[in-house]
Amino acid sequence: MAQNSINPGVIQDFLGALDGGTLEIVDLTAPLSSEIPTLKLPDPFVNLIDFSLEEVSAFNEPGPFWKHHNIHTGEHIGTHVDAPSHWVTGRDGDDVSEIPVKRLTGPAVVLDFSAEAAADPDFLVEPEHIKAWEAEHGALPDGGWLLLRTGWDKFVDDADAFLNIDETGSHTPGISAACAKWLAEETPIAGLGVETVGIDAGNAGAFDPPFPAHYYLLGNNKYGVTLLQNLAQLPATGAMVVVSPLKIVGGTASPARVLAFVERS
Template structure:
């Protein structure tokens, strides 16, 4: 039998897909999971009355190695579109209501370079912290321009609360959620002045918990989705990514007519 093992030296002479596969095989590229576990206890957005909420995840047993399925187990899945780590499509928001549904997102825009901006210190000091244009310009001064067709991932440290919905939503006695987000001016700038395909956060939604107070309300939803850009929420492990150079793969289900979909989000990171 022919030995098809590729050594590191041989990988260095390869290019493109062959080089990527070789680097994956010998561990020079690590695959990281940026996805929150999906279960009945996954933190979810809670809208105030009178607005209805989507359902949480539940599994309905159909068969489990019994009379209904002697050789197999399977379940029906019941879950809202916007639950756990999920992708928002333009059709989700009033500004993009005539835009793409989640099944129509171009697959080439779901794979790209990840640019990671780290604002954990600022969020520790103020959970209502808003990302501004100047913060991203400072990042670009150090790391170069935002990647064409890439995704800006907003690291805030908020994934540390993902095990507890009360902490994750951080809602006060008046019902306001205090989680970090993006200013209205920065949201407009990201949507209209950058070459990004999407924007990712560690929080329950792509806007700040108090995003309803901004103009327009929930400006990241309004501007990004209205400009055919996409959002992904409830990410984790962003602390394991470099500021730039990782490859992100975003995999929503192609739900026809869907405004969003739970997704598995992976990152490929080169090891030093």
């Protein structure tokens, strides 16, 4: 047998499924541009800079044969990964460059609360909601990602609707403090993914503790992914997700490309 011959195996089966259409790649990433909605912290807190591109050359005198840009952005802009080091409770934990790659890839489960969020933008997921889902679909997967579908991705091109801010604050769905603590301390998931601007509900600054998804998940060496799109194209169970942040040394977060692999009949 020739030394360079390839025996059928897992990789070949995987590639064959992609080529044959029985395995589909779904892009869960929001396009990153200056128009992307970003978190707005109230005074006296300081906000990150928004995303922008600065032209350096465009087939002209500064660079006659090429076009390139400088990127200006905060870490937590667009679809991005929160590392444990982002929050005070995880300050001695991994930065974004240190997240083990095995924990960036794993099974995905999608919990659909879009009807509840449409009826109440302040809707909060409680442990009982997830336990009821588990009773129907099985336990949350070890090392997997819990993806929270709220239908909020439909507002991504309308920053006002997406942030939904009034005189009492921001009103977007999320998880309760009790749910954040339970997910962080009693479930085997690697992380939480959401369609909203942050992994906490819009008014979570008033919770106890403030911003409990950050407080508990990042403090327990778990991760967050925000501004996801296209969760409606994923099944409740059976998909695999790949979260791909930049390997920024010392970074507390990074914009990321997030992909899901879904079996199709």
